[in-house]
Amino acid sequence: MSFPNDLSLKWLRGPLWKWFQRLNYVLIVLALVHTVGYQVVVEREEVMILIVLGLAVATLLAQMMGVAIAMRRRAV
Numbered sequence: 001m002s003f004p005n006d007l008s009l010k011w012l013r014g015p016l017w018k019w020f021q022r023l024n025y026v027l028i029v030l031a032l033v034h035t036v037g038y039q040v041v042v043e044r045e046e047v048m049i050l051i052v053l054g055l056a057v058a059t060l061l062a063q064m065m066g067v068a069i070a071m072r073r074r075a076v
Contacts, residue, residue: 032056 009017032052039049 012020035052036049039052
């Protein structure tokens with residue numbers, strides 16, 4: 001863990017820290033909506049929108065794999 005992270009964990013403690021951490025999921029969705037919306041507004045080629053959506057799906061799959069691995073480790 002890094003020094004600033006240690007300080008934030010100490011200051012925020014458990015439940016409050018976890019609540020802030022879970023806000024990341026909301027921010028990810030907002031960033032994706034913003035990115036796709038911008039691509040539509042500036043009338044980018046459809047391939048660019050598909051690339052963004054493909055990267056978002058790949059990221060979601062990687063996140064889901066991480067969750068599955070973590071759950072397996074906890075079960076053992």
